Amino acid sequence: MEKLLIAANWKMNKTIGEAAEYIKDFIPRLAGWDRVEVVICPPFTCLAHLSEALQDTGIHLGAQNVFWESKGAFTGEISPAMLLEMGCRYVIIGHSERRQIMGESDQDINRKLKSASSSGLVPIFCVGETLQERETGQARDVVLRQLQQGLAGLALQDLVIAYEPVWAIGTGLNASPTDAQEMCGYIRESLGMIRDQSWAAAIPILYGGSVTAVNIAGFVEQQDINGALVGGASLDPEQFARIVRLNTDA
């Protein structure tokens, strides 16, 4: 894989004014650093502003959700074409908060993945087990089911997978780099079985769950971890810039 990929998931945080302040502070902190592809996924309301503010910076824009239909009577929903028009390249699909709080099923996620990728967006497809599933030895089975059902019938397109153990999201309890590698290795193996090995080898797999500037380096040095999806620590431009710079002084 050419470059690491580090994506910020701002969740339901930041007004347009706050986003503008953030970008002014963040961009200069990345000067001279090109080892990482950076993606920012703000709330929908900030997309138009960030699309302009990120022009010529090399930083990509992503959304946090998308609907599977292209238009019509779907109050409150946003289509892939609308995101593309806003300048989005990426879209997060299947985040555990949407699975758990909004009740999204593997079938809903499959529809979203199909619609987003056939429109030309690159999905950041999140999978991961709960604490109870991990403690009862079901982590691999759960993640395999999410992958198989999410990717069912999907044509070979650009895709990013984010392995996000639910118990590590927003809790400060990150997985250990070796546990994360074990699951990301299993995910790559499963992608190889679902499609083929050469496709699987080229898919970026991110780790997500309480990533900070202090622990990022340990994750990205693992063989099957190609970057990170960062929630809480991406909200502060200084912290997120340290993560993107892999906490080096370079």
Ligand code: PEP
């Ligand atoms: C996330 O929401 O995708 C996430 C990884 O959150 P956090 O970094 O806060 O655990």
